[in-house]
Amino acid sequence: MKAAKGTVFKYGDNVDTDVIIPARYLNSSDPAELAAHCMEDIDKEFIHKVSAGDIIVAMKNFGCGSSREHAPIAIKAAGVSCVIAETFARIFYRNAINIGLPIIECPEAAADIQAGDTVEVNFDTGVITDVTKGTTYQGQAFPEFMQKIIAAEGLVNYINQRK
Amino acid sequence: MGMTMTQKILAAHAGLDKVEAGQLIEADLDLVLGNDITSPVAIKEMDKMNVDGVFDKDKIALVPDHFVPNKDIKSAEHCKCVREFAHRHEITNYFEVGEMGIEHALLPEKGLTVAGDVIIGADSHTCTYGALGAFSTGVGSTDMAAGMATGKAWFKVPSAIRFRLTGKPAEWVSGKDVILHIIGMIGVDGALYKSMEFTGDGVKNLSMDDRFTIANMAIEAGGKNGIFPVDELTVSYMKEHSDRPYTVYEADEDAVYDEEYTIDLSTLRPTVAFPHLPENTKTIDEITEDIPIDQVVIGSCTNGRIDDMRTAAKVLQGRHVAKGLRCIVIPATQAVYLQAMEEGLLKIFVEAGAVVSTPTCGPCLGGYMGILAQGERCVSTTNRNFVGRMGHVDSEIYLASPAVAAASAVAGRITCPCRLK
Numbered sequence: 001m002k003a004a005k006g007t008v009f010k011y012g013d014n015v016d017t018d019v020i021i022p023a024r025y026l027n028s029s030d031p032a033e034l035a036a037h038c039m040e041d042i043d044k045e046f047i048h049k050v051s052a053g054d055i056i057v058a059m060k061n062f063g064c065g066s067s068r069e070h071a072p073i074a075i076k077a078a079g080v081s082c083v084i085a086e087t088f089a090r091i092f093y094r095n096a097i098n099i100g101l102p103i104i105e106c107p108e109a110a111a112d113i114q115a116g117d118t119v120e121v122n123f124d125t126g127v128i129t130d131v132t133k134g135t136t137y138q139g140q141a142f143p144e145f146m147q148k149i150i151a152a153e154g155l156v157n158y159i160n161q162r163k
Numbered sequence: 164m165g166m167t168m169t170q171k172i173l174a175a176h177a178g179l180d181k182v183e184a185g186q187l188i189e190a191d192l193d194l195v196l197g198n199d200i201t202s203p204v205a206i207k208e209m210d211k212m213n214v215d216g217v218f219d220k221d222k223i224a225l226v227p228d229h230f231v232p233n234k235d236i237k238s239a240e241h242c243k244c245v246r247e248f249a250h251r252h253e254i255t256n257y258f259e260v261g262e263m264g265i266e267h268a269l270l271p272e273k274g275l276t277v278a279g280d281v282i283i284g285a286d287s288h289t290c291t292y293g294a295l296g297a298f299s300t301g302v303g304s305t306d307m308a309a310g311m312a313t314g315k316a317w318f319k320v321p322s323a324i325r326f327r328l329t330g331k332p333a334e335w336v337s338g339k340d341v342i343l344h345i346i347g348m349i350g351v352d353g354a355l356y357k358s359m360e361f362t363g364d365g366v367k368n369l370s371m372d373d374r375f376t377i378a379n380m381a382i383e384a385g386g387k388n389g390i391f392p393v394d395e396l397t398v399s400y401m402k403e404h405s406d407r408p409y410t411v412y413e414a415d416e417d418a419v420y421d422e423e424y425t426i427d428l429s430t431l432r433p434t435v436a437f438p439h440l441p442e443n444t445k446t447i448d449e450i451t452e453d454i455p456i457d458q459v460v461i462g463s464c465t466n467g468r469i470d471d472m473r474t475a476a477k478v479l480q481g482r483h484v485a486k487g488l489r490c491i492v493i494p495a496t497q498a499v500y501l502q503a504m505e506e507g508l509l510k511i512f513v514e515a516g517a518v519v520s521t522p523t524c525g526p527c528l529g530g531y532m533g534i535l536a537q538g539e540r541c542v543s544t545t546n547r548n549f550v551g552r553m554g555h556v557d558s559e560i561y562l563a564s565p566a567v568a569a570a571s572a573v574a575g576r577i578t579c580p581c582r583l584k
Binding site for chain 1: 187200201203204207208211212213229230234235237238241284285286287289301302303304305308312313317351352355356382385387440528530547549550551552556
């Protein structure tokens with residue numbers, strides 16, 4: 001898998017799927033349309049500032065709440081290359097893997113990394129590097145089973161390949 | 164080392180004698196559920212798969228309930244997509260407006276969920292069916308697509324927290340107060356990735372509707388599922404609603420739990436979750452400030468069942484909602500609506516100055532039918548009070564039981580029935 005590198009947007013605990021993509025926009029399932037409202041209720045500036053490759057770093061229970069796959073879809077379509085958090089809510093975790101949005105749990109990195117830092121993530125090793133600070137962190141590598149889904153770029157391809 | 168209730172159900176559906184927490188398994192599914200928000204995305208994903216059709220047209224339930232009757236053109240297109248898919252694949256359990264209800268109230272009522280089942284649904288509150296002794300959990304649209312195509316899903320076997328319930332709840336204390344109390348105690352990620360297993364002799368003092376409410380909000384503590392043991396009440400509910408065979412799984416005596424809590428139901432008080440997290444709970448006695456409100460919503464997959472309607476009506480009978488306050492009552496299914504009509508509850512609501520809506524998830528997620536303006540406050544029997552959940556980012560939601568919601572509608576501020584004149 002390739003690595004991710006970008007500028008960090010930093011958030012706190014319990015970032016829920018309602019602020020990631022408010023339900024008033026769920027009458028659409030078009031990724032570009034969803035991306036245009038990504039993070040709108042927590043950070044109105046996000047969508048104007050985000051560039052392809054940027055990274056979201058948050059604290060505990062990122063993606064809690066609704067099962068809407070629209071949340072990781074919006075984040076991915078906004079150009080975000082990776083989400084790092086102390087912990088993820090479980091449905092968001094599954095959804096991100098299933099649609100091929102790389103996510104990684106690392107409490108130390110989540111605590112230290114600040115907004116605006118440049119961060120690099122190596123998906124093969126799980127190593128997270130804060131280029132701005134010159135620090136490195138060992139993130140939790142995916143179990144083999146999930147690596148296969150990610151390598152297939154999502155659950156749909158994984159199922160197709162197994163046929 | 165023994166297995167929990169959840170682990171036993173998962174082992175049986177994976178064809179294994181034994182599973183352990185952390186193990187990755189592939190389980191056979193008894194039911195795959197989707198709604199009008201999540202199914203269109205799942206249908207799009209399924210179209211990309213090299214499959215001929217669905218794994219079993221009788222084991223898929225499609226329930227347009229979030230934005231129906233269609234709130235706008237885009238919602239109408241989503242519903243049309245689901246309707247056409249259901250028709251194309253001859254899905255037995257597609258529920259059109261007129262026969263639909265809020266999915267998690269509807270499926271048990273239709274007998275589609277029974278003890279021992281493994282159920283996934285592309286809606287986070289799919290955990291509701293744990294009230295019947297099933298393993299059920301929320302997933303996203305891609306998992307739903309894979310489930311519809313293959314009849315299987317992968318799971319990491321969860322560890323569990325045991326909640327031993329004792330005693331009997333006092334008057335005006337319901338399942339909603341029990342689960343809000345628990346979430347307040349362990350936090351919104353207190354059960355992250357875990358099962359919440361409810362046991363103890365206090366269970367018999369909880370109605371089926373109370374149990375549905377409690378299991379429904381397991382996700383609000385981060386739980387993978389919430390599950391109750393099967394007792395006489397469960398069996399009589401299943402016999403009344405379903406002709407499907409059910410299987411009772413009991414936890415082994417030496418099952419291992421990460422944590423155990425004992426909760427004496429008789430000590431619980433009406434409980435309210437303050438903005439903007441379900442864990443920000445206070446008992447009614449701890450609320451010292453005056454909190455004027457603009458709206459009350461009584462309904463949802465959490466509290467739109469007949470018990471909830473009866474409680475709300477008991478409070479509203481002979482009273483009127485406060486001047487200038489909107490009170491929106493939403494029976495969760497057509498059957499609940501009809502029952503409430505036959506029992507005269509709808510008349511009580513209308514005479515009290517409340518409006519009664521057709522079943523919809525609408526206001527709970529800020530879709531329609533009760534959106535809040537800037538600065539407005541709502542007491543709601545729904546399940547989430549996140550920032551902007553019901554409308555403007557500067558609005559506020561207070562989660563409570565139907566009893567507290569109805570009393571607050573009358574008073575125009577947060578209160579409980581025992582304090583009404």
